[in-house]
Every structure is written in structure tokens, then in C-alpha cells.
Amino acid sequence: MSMKEKTKNIVLPLVSVFLGLLLGGIVMVAFKYDPIQGYLALIKGSLGNTFxxxxxxxxxxxxxxxxxxxxxxxxxxxxxxxxxxxxxxxxxxxxxxxxxxxxxxxxxxxxxxxxxxxxxxxxxxxxxxxxxxxxxxxxxxxxxxxxxxxxxxxxxxxxxxxxxxxxxxxxxxxxxxxxxxxxxxxxxxxxxxxxxxxxxxxxxxxxxxxxxxxxxxxxxxxxxxxxxxxxxxxxxxxxxxxxxxxxxxxxxxxxxxxxxxxxxxxxxxxxxxxxxxxxxxxxxxxxxxxxxxxxxxxxxxxxxxxxxSMPMASGVPTEVVDIVIASIIFFVGAGYLLRYIMERLEKHKAVSATIVLSETARKEGE
Amino acid sequence: MRKNHFGKLLAGFILTSLIVTGCGSEGAAGDSENKSGKKAEKTVAIVTDVGGVDDKSFNQSAWEGLQEWGEEHGYEKGTNGYNYLHSKSDSEYITNLNTAAGNGFSTIFGIGHRIKDAVEEVADQKNNVDFVIIDAVIDGKDNVTSVTFRDNEAAFLAGIAAAKTTKTQKVGFVGGQNGEVIDRFEAGFRQGVAAVDEKIEVDVQYVGTFGDPAKAKSQAAAMFNGGADIIFHAAGNSGNGVFSEARDIKKNDPDRELWVIGVDRDQSAEGEVDGMNITLTSTLKGVGKAVIEISNMSLEDKFPGGEKIIFGLAEEGVDLTDGQLSDETKAAVEEFKQQIIDGKITVMEKPSELK
The missing domain is CATH 1.10.3470 (ABC transporter involved in vitamin B12 uptake, BtuC)
Structure with missing residues (x-):
């Protein structure tokens, strides 16, 4: 397996999580809630104290x-x-x-x-x-x-x-x-x-x-x-x-x-x-x-x-919190899609080389 | 190779945590502003079960009670006044109770008997906070008050109303989930029906959950097809399926006489169909009233810790609405109600205790 492939295995999940957080933030803004407060509450409510x-x-x-x-x-x-x-x-x-x-x-x-x-x-x-x-x-x-x-x-x-x-x-x-x-x-x-x-x-x-x-x-x-x-x-x-x-x-x-x-x-x-x-x-x-x-x-x-803890600490209602969490999970689940898009982008650069690569990628994914 | 893999993963996570902490420091200023408001002397929170505060029944009535209490005393929703915490699954009860205690609420209500174990556990650790458990009993803790309702008494009256109204001599009961609480409804209802006429048949069905209106709808359809003309549901959100089936039948055949008896709140709104109303009556459960009364006690530093409070007909904690009842039926209901309050009739709590 190539080095590039390994990098992709690590970058992809991180991109998924980031995009999910981004969409979640947009959802909070759309409903007129402060996404920074919201995510701050999320962090505090998961890692904020020993409990x-x-x-x-x-x-x-x-x-x-x-x-x-x-x-x-x-x-x-x-x-x-x-x-x-x-x-x-x-x-x-x-x-x-x-x-x-x-x-x-x-x-x-x-x-x-x-x-x-x-x-x-x-x-x-x-x-x-x-x-x-x-x-x-x-x-x-x-x-x-x-x-x-x-x-x-x-x-x-x-x-x-x-x-x-x-x-x-x-x-x-x-x-x-x-x-x-x-x-x-x-x-x-x-x-x-x-x-x-x-x-x-x-x-x-x-x-x-x-x-x-x-x-x-x-x-x-x-x-x-x-x-x-x-x-x-x-x-x-x-x-x-x-x-x-x-x-x-x-x-x-x-x-x-x-x-x-x-x-x-x-x-x-x-x-x-x-x-x-x-x-x-x-x-x-x-x-x-x-x-x-x-x-x-x-x-x-x-x-x-x-x-x-998000509704209590940041005022974001439970329903919006659900949308935020769901959008993160959505992008996580859409990892395959992201992988596909990344591969297509690469194909533009080097068509012949990628065929072998995507084949390995598919197997890696499994 | 493998080592390299791990190193990159680690680097990635360090990077994310850096971004995350970066966000954190930005928001810190706004957060402290939040806490600088005037704090109420006694703050109250409710922790709902999975139904949430818009379940048209139990939890909603608790939240409405708390809002009323808050407005009466001029408190605001939030950590400085009153608030609710919605539990989306059973594993969130302990987290929610602790979050409420951690946010400084002085009185915390656990709504529903499924939260009992969690309240019991958290109450031991947070002994400077007062807890109230609704619909269950916790013994021997000075900072826990248990509130139960004599739902069987209200259900008995519903049974009277059903027996007086039925034309087919057959009525139905749809329960949510077997258990102590719904047992009271079933026992009371059957006893009430039998008190009027022992020959009236009661078809008893359980949905198995409080959250499956589709299944309740098909059970209601079977009951109505089987000749029942009145169904009493004690099934929370599932009960909406009973209403929906009754409305559908009524819509297709407006001359057919059929009724649904609602539960916990006045469910007249669920029975509206083409200018008619198929909600015969509803049993009332004063969860909101209990929340208000106990919050007031706590405000006066008279929190009834360790006590078991029972709300029945006599305490006006449960009741039956007038709904679409005929005058004759209403009179009969009143009569039995008085007999229960006077202690002349004892309403059973378990179906197995019935004759």
C-alpha cells in the first residue's frame, strides 16, 4: 500500500468530522443560535470536568x-x-x-x-x-x-x-x-x-x-x-x-x-x-x-x-442539537462518498495510475 | 509502516484538539455573561423521560406546570430560574440529573417511573439537592419526595362514563406498556365499567410501547370492528393512533357512534373531526399541579423530603373532564366520585385484584 493511501485513510475521517461540524454550525446559525456557544457547550459537556x-x-x-x-x-x-x-x-x-x-x-x-x-x-x-x-x-x-x-x-x-x-x-x-x-x-x-x-x-x-x-x-x-x-x-x-x-x-x-x-x-x-x-x-x-x-x-x-448538555448550557434546543449531531454522523457515513470524490479528482491528474490505486482503496475500505 | 500510520493519526488528533481549543477561548467571554443574571432563590428543573416536553401528555403537563410556576414568581427560563432537560434515551437519565445538579438547580424533578433508579443513585451523591420522583416511590432518602397518582380513581370514573354511554355493550382499553402505572388504569377502568353493568364486555389490549401509534391504530381498528364503540387509551403517544383510527371511521361514516376517552390531559383537540368531537372525556392527571405545589414548598424551605405524596380524587390530583358526556352520565360520574372521596368505594390498583 502506498504512503499516499495511508495519508488518505487518516485525512478522510478528519475531513468528514470537520465538514459535519461545519454543517452543524451552519444549521445553528440558520436557526439564530450561536455556534461557538453551542460547540463550547458540547466540549464542556463531554470533557469539561471529571464527571x-x-x-x-x-x-x-x-x-x-x-x-x-x-x-x-x-x-x-x-x-x-x-x-x-x-x-x-x-x-x-x-x-x-x-x-x-x-x-x-x-x-x-x-x-x-x-x-x-x-x-x-x-x-x-x-x-x-x-x-x-x-x-x-x-x-x-x-x-x-x-x-x-x-x-x-x-x-x-x-x-x-x-x-x-x-x-x-x-x-x-x-x-x-x-x-x-x-x-x-x-x-x-x-x-x-x-x-x-x-x-x-x-x-x-x-x-x-x-x-x-x-x-x-x-x-x-x-x-x-x-x-x-x-x-x-x-x-x-x-x-x-x-x-x-x-x-x-x-x-x-x-x-x-x-x-x-x-x-x-x-x-x-x-x-x-x-x-x-x-x-x-x-x-x-x-x-x-x-x-x-x-x-x-x-x-x-x-x-x-x-x-x-447543549440545550442547558447554550440555549440551543434539543431538536437543533439532534440536527447538528446527525449532520456530523451524516458526513462520517458519507466517508465513502468523499473517498470517491477524492479519487475522481485524482483521476483527472493521472488516469492510468489511479486505476490501480482505487482498486486498492476499495479493498482498504472494506 | 504501522508506526507511521499511528503517528499521523496522533498528529491529526492533536491538530483537531488545537482547533477545538481555539474555538473554546473565543467563546469564553460570552459564556460568563450568561451567568451574571439575577439568580432565583430556589431554582427548579425537570428531567423528562424519552417522551419529551411535547408528548401531549405526561411530560408536557409537568413542563406546563413548571412554566406557570416560573411566571407566577417572575423567574426566567434558564439556569437562574427554571428549565427542562430532555432525555433521549434511558442512558441519559444519570447524565441529565447530574447536569441539572451541576448547574445549581436546587429542586430537580424526575418525570416518570423509568427515571426512578437514576434518581435513587444520584440523590445519594448530591445530598444537598432536593429530588422529586413522579409516578414511583423511593424509600428512605431525606432529599427525595415521591409523588404518585391514584390514576385508578380517574380511570374508574372513565369506566362509569363508558358504561353509561355504550350502546353496543362492548368497550375497549388500549394500554401502552404493562407495568405498575398502566395496571392502575386498567384495573380502575374495568372496575368502573363493572360497577354500572357487569355484563358489559371490556376488550383489553396492550401496544407494548408508548411510542407506536401505528400499532395502536390497528388495534383500535380491530376493536371498533369487533363491536366496541368506546375505547379508553392509556398509551401516551401510542394513543394518538387510537384517535386517528376513530377519526378515520367517523369521517367515512358520520352517523356511526364511537368515542375515545383521552388520558392525562384534556385531549378534546385530538377528537375534532368535521365539526364533531369524538373525545368523550379525558382522565386528568395533575402532574403540573404536583410540580407547582412542591416547587412552592421548596421556595418556602418546606421541601417535603422523604415523604410520599399521593394525589387522588380527594386531593384534586386526578379528575375526569366533562367533555361530551350527557347530563345523566355526568350526574352518575359525580355520584361515584363522591363515593370514592368519602371512602365508600375502594378502587383497585391491579387487574389481578378484580373479581
Whole structure:
């Protein structure tokens, strides 16, 4: 890969974010609000004091894990749109285990609950993987449907099995919680928890897995060309299922963060949690690079948490804040479009050279 | 190669943060101006649930109450007087409660039972701030007042009104989401209907959420087609689907007699169709009144911390509007209302307690 290509991978997300902030600013001006005040409130509300920093880090934690999950499937050529459903399942089962085995010491209970969350997400995504591998069904359709199934199964389980008609489970015991008192107090009682360490660790693990191991090589090879990799002796079926299982496991782990770290219980939800789709945006912004996901996850966390304080601190109403955040996300999602435009501009300069380049760019993007 | 990649990314982020801090210093002057206004003695904020202050029901009524309180005392909207914080998802409750406390509000209302856990948690940490939880009970905290409403009593009266008005001997109930609060509505309504005539059938359906008018619309269609001529909805925003279905039927067939009973606020405006009104009546829930009363107590340094306040018919915290009720029905409603206030009738809180 050329140096130029690498520069582009870094410049593009930054341009996306900048354009999004610019459009958001224009929207605020158009509605006669001061964009500087608005963005100042956004920054203060996300990084202004230890409490908000804690909240930002907490919000970023599941996003990073979900984005990692999404990007693993993406490298293998699948669009796992079902991360939201896998988040719910991971969340649900981590809470079930935490409540069932509440008597265990923390040293066992926390890992056990986390593993339950990972397994639940992995199995849920695995269904789509198996269907894809053996029957060629579209994983997009199947995972969308599994989102709804997960949502309603979870709501049913909470109301009928875990409680007697209540709309939230009891809180988990202290020895199943990911929160750490010292950290909580240091951030002025924010909801930050140790899941952040797990998320950072997973970034490194996935980076090594995808770049340095045979498993990662096979997954990427299947993504680039399933027929060629089959011809080279790799099992496409095995790799399809493996990609979805790893992807779902990470999303499930993200869900466990919401359960064991943030909320400490699970409750009836009227729609799938936004963590799923936000996580996909995080992965797209980072172009699927684990290190990039860490940063874009933090950026998204800051945007989401900061936007909550904007109406109070700057007078910009919630609705306009939503437009501002949406326009940033829009440009983030439009990264592909920007990449395309940049390539077209280059083509004017050197037509023949760019054909090779855009081919690599396309593969890089995947 | 990889190292280089990281270095550039880092450089990029340092650059962005420089730009960002640059913006920051520009805005600092304006910000301090904001804080120099006269501060009210006691400031009040409400933290809404996901419905927001324009949900035509619960949250809106709380915000209207707070605005009325603010105007009465000459306070301005903002951190020096009163304000609201909209929670867009369940994960924002704690952030919002903390933001409100951090901005110096002395009394903070959590609107809706879903905020209960968050209020419980934040109240422990911010023990110099007074909290109020609406529609749920928090025990044993000196800085938290719990406010609940006897929605079952108002729903009982709605049941009387429905039973007295129905011609088909069949009425419907559309609930938002199963739970403690909507249980009260269902139990009260069914008990009220049965108090008039035990033979009247009540078709009970739940939407499963407060935010899906389309589903509620199809459920209402099934009820009306099944012979029900009155539907009482306790479904927040979903209930707008019930109104929309009733309006559609009435528009196509103006001679058909059908009614909807509104909830929490006077929902007459939702029932207007071609000069007629299909809103039979609405149950009222005095969330705004509760907000005003408790804010006033706090202003007089008499915040009822640790207490559980219950607003029922007797306290004028819940009621039923006159709406399109006939004089005979109104008289019957009045009669039962008096019996409830006098304690001659006890209205159940759970459907399972009904005979």
C-alpha cells in the first residue's frame, strides 16, 4: 500500500468530522443560535470536568466493542447489521448469569457474566452465519430480523421469566459489577466502569488477530475473494461462520458492558438500543482499523454525551442539537462518498495510475 | 509502516484538539455573561423521560406546570430560574440529573417511573439537592419526595362514563406498556365499567410501547370492528393512533357512534373531526399541579423530603373532564366520585385484584 493511501485513510475521517461540524454550525446559525456557544457547550459537556469525561469514556466503551465486531464481519465481506440485536442478547445473558450466581466471588462472577454475554451474542450472530454458509441466505436480511427477535425475546424474558410482570430486573450485586468505587469517586460519581480497559484490550487483540494470525488472514482472504480462497484450500463455510461468531461475540461483549457497567440491570426496551447503529457508524468512520475505532469511538462518545448538555448550557434546543449531531454522523457515513470524490479528482491528474490505486482503496475500505 | 500510520493519526488528533481549543477561548467571554443574571432563590428543573416536553401528555403537563410556576414568581427560563432537560434515551437519565445538579438547580424533578433508579443513585451523591420522583416511590432518602397518582380513581370514573354511554355493550382499553402505572388504569377502568353493568364486555389490549401509534391504530381498528364503540387509551403517544383510527371511521361514516376517552390531559383537540368531537372525556392527571405545589414548598424551605405524596380524587390530583358526556352520565360520574372521596368505594390498583 502506498504512503499516499495511508495519508488518505487518516485525512478522510478528519475531513468528514470537520465538514459535519461545519454543517452543524451552519444549521445553528440558520436557526439564530450561536455556534461557538453551542460547540463550547458540547466540549464542556463531554470533557469539561471529571464527571463528563467519565460519562464520555463510559459511552465510548460499548461503541468501541460493537464497532470492532462490525468491522471483523466487514473484513470477511459481511454486513452484520444485527449488532444491535447481539448487544441486547449479550446484555440480557450477562445480567441473567450475574443474577443467578450472585453468591460467587467477584473474581469468578465478573468473567463468567462477561463470557455469558460474549456467548449469547456469538450464538445469535452465528445463526445468520450458518444460514449464510449452508443456504446462501443474505446475512443482512437475517440479522435485521434477528434484531427484532432479540428485542421481543428479551422483553418477554424480563417480564415473564426474570420478574413477575415488572419492566426491569433487579440490580445486580456489587460483586458482578464492572464499576470500581475508586474510579467512580474520582470522576465525581459518573457511570464509568472497568469495561473501558476491556475495550482497549480488545482493540489490540483484534488488531493482532486480523493482521498477524492465520485466522485473520483467512478471514480477510474470504472477504476479498471467497472463490479464490476456497481454491487456495480455505474453507469458506468455516470462515463465514467464524467471522459472524467473532463479530457477534464482540457485540455481545458490548452489550454486557451496558448491563454490568452502565445500567446494572436490563429493562423493557421499545426499540433496539442505539449502541448498535452508532457502533456501525464508529466502524465506518475508522475505516475498520482497530486503532481508528478506539479514537472514533471516543469521538462518538463525546458527541453523544456532550449533546445532552447543549440545550442547558447554550440555549440551543434539543431538536437543533439532534440536527447538528446527525449532520456530523451524516458526513462520517458519507466517508465513502468523499473517498470517491477524492479519487475522481485524482483521476483527472493521472488516469492510468489511479486505476490501480482505487482498486486498492476499495479493498482498504472494506 | 504501522508506526507511521499511528503517528499521523496522533498528529491529526492533536491538530483537531488545537482547533477545538481555539474555538473554546473565543467563546469564553460570552459564556460568563450568561451567568451574571439575577439568580432565583430556589431554582427548579425537570428531567423528562424519552417522551419529551411535547408528548401531549405526561411530560408536557409537568413542563406546563413548571412554566406557570416560573411566571407566577417572575423567574426566567434558564439556569437562574427554571428549565427542562430532555432525555433521549434511558442512558441519559444519570447524565441529565447530574447536569441539572451541576448547574445549581436546587429542586430537580424526575418525570416518570423509568427515571426512578437514576434518581435513587444520584440523590445519594448530591445530598444537598432536593429530588422529586413522579409516578414511583423511593424509600428512605431525606432529599427525595415521591409523588404518585391514584390514576385508578380517574380511570374508574372513565369506566362509569363508558358504561353509561355504550350502546353496543362492548368497550375497549388500549394500554401502552404493562407495568405498575398502566395496571392502575386498567384495573380502575374495568372496575368502573363493572360497577354500572357487569355484563358489559371490556376488550383489553396492550401496544407494548408508548411510542407506536401505528400499532395502536390497528388495534383500535380491530376493536371498533369487533363491536366496541368506546375505547379508553392509556398509551401516551401510542394513543394518538387510537384517535386517528376513530377519526378515520367517523369521517367515512358520520352517523356511526364511537368515542375515545383521552388520558392525562384534556385531549378534546385530538377528537375534532368535521365539526364533531369524538373525545368523550379525558382522565386528568395533575402532574403540573404536583410540580407547582412542591416547587412552592421548596421556595418556602418546606421541601417535603422523604415523604410520599399521593394525589387522588380527594386531593384534586386526578379528575375526569366533562367533555361530551350527557347530563345523566355526568350526574352518575359525580355520584361515584363522591363515593370514592368519602371512602365508600375502594378502587383497585391491579387487574389481578378484580373479581
Amino acid at each position: 463528563y469525561i467519565g460519562e464520555t469514556l463510559r459511552h465510548a466503551t460499548p461503541l468501541i466493542l460493537v464497532a470492532l465486531g462490525f468491522s471483523v464481519a466487514r473484513s470477511a465481506g459481511f454486513f452484520n447489521i444485527g449488532v444491535a440485536g447481539q448487544v441486547i442478547f449479550g446484555w440480557l445473558f450477562s445480567i441473567i448469569v450475574a443474577l443467578q450466581f450472585a453468591g460467587l466471588p467477584k473474581l469468578f462472577l465478573v468473567p463468567l457474566s462477561l463470557v455469558a454475554g460474549i456467548a449469547a451474542g456469538a450464538i445469535w450472530a452465528g445463526i445468520a452465519g450458518v444460514l449464510r454458509a449452508y443456504f446462501g441466505t443474505s446475512e443482512v436480511i437475517v440479522t435485521i430480523m434477528l434484531n427484532y427477535s432479540a428485542l421481543y425475546l428479551s422483553n418477554y424474558a424480563i417480564r415473564q421469566i426474570l420478574t413477575e410482570g415488572d419492566d426491569a430486573t433487579p440490580k445486580i450485586a456489587k460483586n458482578a459489577s464492572l464499576r470500581w468505587q475508586t474510579l467512580t469517586e474520582a470522576t465525581n460519581y459518573s457511570t464509568i466502569h472497568m469495561g473501558l480497559v476491556i475495550a482497549i484490550l480488545m482493540c489490540v487483540v483484534i488488531m493482532i488477530l486480523m493482521q498477524k494470525t492465520t485466522i485473520g488472514f483467512e478471514l480477510r482472504a474470504v472477504g476479498l475473494n471467497p472463490f479464490a480462497s476456497e481454491y487456495a484450500g480455505m474453507s469458506a463455510k468455516k470462515n463465514i461462520i467464524l467471522a459472524m461468531v467473532i463479530s457477534g461475540g464482540l457485540a455481545g461483549l458490548g452489550g454486557a458492558m451496558e448491563g454490568l457497567g452502565n445500567f446494572q440491570n436490563i429493562f423493557i426496551m421499545s426499540s433496539v438500543p442505539s449502541t448498535g447503529f452508532d457502533g456501525m457508524a464508529v466502524a465506518l468512520l475508522a475505516g475498520g482499523q482497530p486503532l481508528g475505532i478506539l479514537f472514533s469511538g471516543l469521538l462518538f462518545g463525546a458527541l453523544k454525551v456532550g449533546s445532552v
